Amino acid sequence: MPIYSYLCKKCGEKFDLLVGVTSQPIEIACKKCGSKDVEKVFSSFSVGSFDKKDISGPSCSTGSCPTCF
Secondary structure (H helix, E strand, O other): OOEEEEEEOOOOOEEEEEOOOOOOOOOOOOOOOOOOOEEEEOOOOOOOOOOHHHOOOOOOOOOOOOOOO
């Protein structure tokens, strides 16, 4: 289920909402003032990478098995 960010046009509150997939449309209201005058806004996200040295788990001593990086 995706998380969407919304901005209330009445009070300016920005809030996130976990939205499920349903056949019925849902009415979204501001969590602060209850207004239904909200708009979906872009939110930031993070893209990370991992360092092979930080991975813990099984490995082989020869370095040739699929668990070695």
